[in-house]
Amino acid sequence: LIAALLAAQGASAFCGFYVAKADATLFNDRSEVILVRDGRRSIITMSNDFKGDVKDFAMVVPVPTVLREQDIRIVDRRVFQMLDQYSSPRLVEYYDENPCQQWLYSDMMVMDEVAEAEVTNAKVPSMRREMDYGVTIEARYEVGEYDVL
Known part of the structure; x- marks a missing residue:
């Protein structure tokens, strides 16, 4: 188990995959994804250097x-350029409270009770499992230079 943990490597992900003929030469060095959530609505913006x-x-x-x-x-x-500039690392200074501060035992008991109540009252939504693994094209559009199916 320890060897498996030490040998673990980082993983990369992409919001899809490329498909081409077997003898095709495809290259993609960089993919960028912007994900925005507003309640139950998600907006995904993707950029690829295919x-x-x-x-x-x-x-x-x-x-x-x-x-x-x-x-x-x-x-x-x-x-993408504006968001990259906006979210780039900046030099900032944060103030941390004294890590050696003495906590009263009674305060810690109250925090434990609140945390336990949250776990007890949590509801996990049931997950639905689809058994049909076929592919169905439900809509077809041309948007700019792209054919969207």
Whole structure:
């Protein structure tokens, strides 16, 4: 077990996958994804630096619902540049409280009771399992230079 933990390596993820003919040469050095959530609504903006012949190429991105044509847009590349600049590391200073502060035992008991009540009252939504693993194309659009199925 310890050897498995020490040998673990970092993982990378992407919101989909590329499909092409077996003899095709596809390259993608960098993919950027912006994910925004507002309540139950999610907006995903993706940028890829795909290199290769687009004639027999597809990018598959699974989505939980059928997208409408007005849900799909091509955005300006500057959106990614602005967000990258906005979220870049900055030099900041934070004040931390005294780590050696003495806590009263009674205060810690109250915190433990609150935490235990939260765990007891938590409700885990049941997960639905779909047994149909087939692929069905529900909608088909042309958005800019892209064919969306």
